Amino acid sequence: MRIGVLTSGGDSPGMNAAIRAVVRAALSNGDKVFGVSDGYRGLVEGRFKEFTRSDVSEILNRGGTILGTARLPEFKYEAVRQLAVKQLQKNDIEALICIGGDGTYAGALALHHMGIKTIGIPGTIDNDIASSDYTIGFSTALNTACDAIDKLKDTSSSHQRCSIIEVMGRHCGDLALYSGLCTGAEYIFTNETGLDKEKLLKDLKENRLAGRRHAIVVISENMTDVYQLAKEVEDYSGYECRATVLGYVQRGGTPTPEDRLLAARLGGFAVDLLKQGVSGVCVGVIDNELRSTPIEEALNMKNIPSEELHNLVQKLK
Ligand SMILES: Nc1ncnc2c1ncn2[C@@H]1O[C@H](COP(=O)(O)OP(=O)(O)O)[C@@H](O)[C@H]1O
Ligand SMILES: O=P(O)(O)OC[C@H]1O[C@](O)(COP(=O)(O)O)[C@@H](O)[C@@H]1O
Ligand SMILES: [Mg+2]
Numbered sequence: 001m002r003i004g005v006l007t008s009g010g011d012s013p014g015m016n017a018a019i020r021a022v023v024r025a026a027l028s029n030g031d032k033v034f035g036v037s038d039g040y041r042g043l044v045e046g047r048f049k050e051f052t053r054s055d056v057s058e059i060l061n062r063g064g065t066i067l068g069t070a071r072l073p074e075f076k077y078e079a080v081r082q083l084a085v086k087q088l089q090k091n092d093i094e095a096l097i098c099i100g101g102d103g104t105y106a107g108a109l110a111l112h113h114m115g116i117k118t119i120g121i122p123g124t125i126d127n128d129i130a131s132s133d134y135t136i137g138f139s140t141a142l143n144t145a146c147d148a149i150d151k152l153k154d155t156s157s158s159h160q161r162c163s164i165i166e167v168m169g170r171h172c173g174d175l176a177l178y179s180g181l182c183t184g185a186e187y188i189f190t191n192e193t194g195l196d197k198e199k200l201l202k203d204l205k206e207n208r209l210a211g212r213r214h215a216i217v218v219i220s221e222n223m224t225d226v227y228q229l230a231k232e233v234e235d236y237s238g239y240e241c242r243a244t245v246l247g248y249v250q251r252g253g254t255p256t257p258e259d260r261l262l263a264a265r266l267g268g269f270a271v272d273l274l275k276q277g278v279s280g281v282c283v284g285v286i287d288n289e290l291r292s293t294p295i296e297e298a299l300n301m302k303n304i305p306s307e308e309l310h311n312l313v314q315k316l317k
Contacts, residue, residue, distance in 0.1 A: 008039030012137025014259030021267025120282030128172035132284025
């Protein structure tokens with residue numbers, strides 16, 4: 001078989017480990033693998049390179065993606081995808097492994113409907129793919145966020161300040177929930193919890209009057225202007241307040257062993273599935289077991305926020 005592999009959407013730590021696993025597993029089966037540069041953009045432009053074992057040496061511990069990634073909104077148009085199909089046909093590539101998030105999955109599904117064998121691997125820091133307990137990159141981003149919040153806690157405690165920290169996650173609150181819980185944040189706001197600003201302000205005022213030296217508020221991106229919120233907290237609660245947007249540092253860095261392990265398992269599994277003639281599915285790990293799910297189903301699955309973890313946040317604050 002001649003298999004293409006690409007990374008698409010936001011890069012995530014562990015994507016390289018997944019590329020390595022795909023390449024090595026396929027070569028072990030006697031298949032050929034072609035790296036596609038810059039996601040669907042490179043696919044449309046026919047930028048393929050045949051990979052050998054050594055092309056993926058020493059990338060296991062590197063963040064980012066050696067293939068490069070891109071966002072190509074035009075890929076939702078059939079005429080644009082037709083160009084990609086032509087490029088694949090021209091190079092006799094019959095199958096494609098697409099490493100990315102929900103958008104990447106939508107592209108992979110569309111290609112499957114156009115006759116290309118596709119498999120999706122969940123690579124995003126957001127953990128917003130419900131067909132896998134974890135996505136590749138989430139563990140590393142969580143580590144980075146926890147490290148940053150711990151540091152911010154040192155300074156806000158020393159200065160008796162309130163610290164508002166915005167973490168990534170697009171529309172998924174997992175990064176905020178897990179990092180807030182792991183760092184003992186007093187308040188965690190995500191798309192799932194919403195933000196009751198009045199309650200927060202009142203609570204913070206009471207806490208300050210009760211003598212609590214600092215407060216940590218972790219909030220998902222896209223919820224509010226955190227700099228404005230910090231001003232309101234300062235005006236109302238009496239705490240000095242600073243806002244920090246963690247931003248893109250969360251996307252980089254050496255992948256954790258958890259992300260490398262997940263990437264290795266999912267990369268190997270994706271190649272096995274192609275060998276069995278499967279297409280239009282994505283791979284994941286659920287309850288520590290490898291699972292495949294039709295992409296269509298995966299895209300319609302709702303990310304159910306952990307009630308247990310949200311309740312715990314309330315109990316432990
Ligand atoms: N509905 C769609 N149909 C076809 N391709 C899509 C669709 N949605 C997204 N894509 C492709 O997938 C790419 C990555 O999606 P994006 O949402 O940016 O990141 P992620 O895959 O990490 O969620 C997009 O830039 C686009 O090329
Ligand atoms: O890199 P961009 O285009 O600024 O996008 C930022 C978005 O990418 C992410 O870092 C990762 O999201 P995707 O995996 O969907 O690309 C989100 O957390 C964030 O909302
Ligand atoms: Mg996404």
